[in-house]
Amino acid sequence: MASAASTSAAASRTRMNIGQVLDVLRPDFPGITIPKIRFLEDKGLIKPERTPAGYRKFSHDDVERLRYVLRMQRDHYLPLKVIGEHLDAIDRGLEPPPIEAVVPTVPQVALSSDGLPSPESFARRSDVRLSRRELLKIAEVSEELLGQLEQFGLISARPGTGHYDTDALVIARTARELADFGFEPRHLRAFKTSADREVGLVEQVVAPLKRGRDAAAQARAEEAVSEIAALSVRLHATLVKKGLQGA
Structure with a gap:
């Protein structure tokens, strides 16, 4: 029987196509669409692997990165430039700045x-x-x-x-x-x-x-x-x- 560690490692190596990524994210972000994901990729916020045929393949880390971007947009109304700076800090082993409410929260x-x-x-x-x-x-x-x-x-x-x-x-x-x-x-x-x-x-x-x-x-x-x-x-x-x- 595979250990929990080996199972977790296997899950982290799993690659998903863009449709599977939508299925994973939609329960928390119903408005997510394929054009939205492609747009975030064009902005350099995610960098999924590409197959020789050009299809995108997303890792677990890619999905979590997308989740972070969408949460920062939805809950804190951060512009993509600022979110990109946060991700850059995380990539370099730093802690992103604390999120403080700067505008009234809309229901x-x-x-x-x-x-x-x-x-x-x-x-x-x-x-x-x-x-x-x-x-x-x-x-x-x-x-x-x-x-x-x-x-x-x-x-x-x-x-x-x-x-x-x-x-x-x-x-x-x-x-x-x-x-x-x-x-x-x-x-x-x-x-x-x-x-x-x-x-x-x-x-x-x-x-x-x-x-x-x-x-x-x-x-x-x-x-x-x-x-x-x-x-x-x-x-x-x-x-x-x-x-x-x-x-």
């Missing part, structure tokens, strides 16, 4: 990538209020990118307050991630136009319910909006997936 539920939105996610209202400086810091976007997102109507501050909510944060972070693939804010106008059409359709369907004057009618209208919105997003996402698979 994880506001940023979780838990698959397709549920009706509850549309009904949920957040009272988080972020200043412009906090939004730039947490979303890791430049003033120029945020200005363009506002110019094209994708983000706006709450009327009368100048603060931004978690929807603005998610949009800004998503736009920044799309920028890594070459998307510019002007390209995202199509998403806004599509969303506006879906909103108009939902409002048209629930208009009869909203005419009720009693509290019960209003509650039914709000519930219907949440359910229809979740269903429309599910349909939209599935149609996009189907279209890409057939491309």
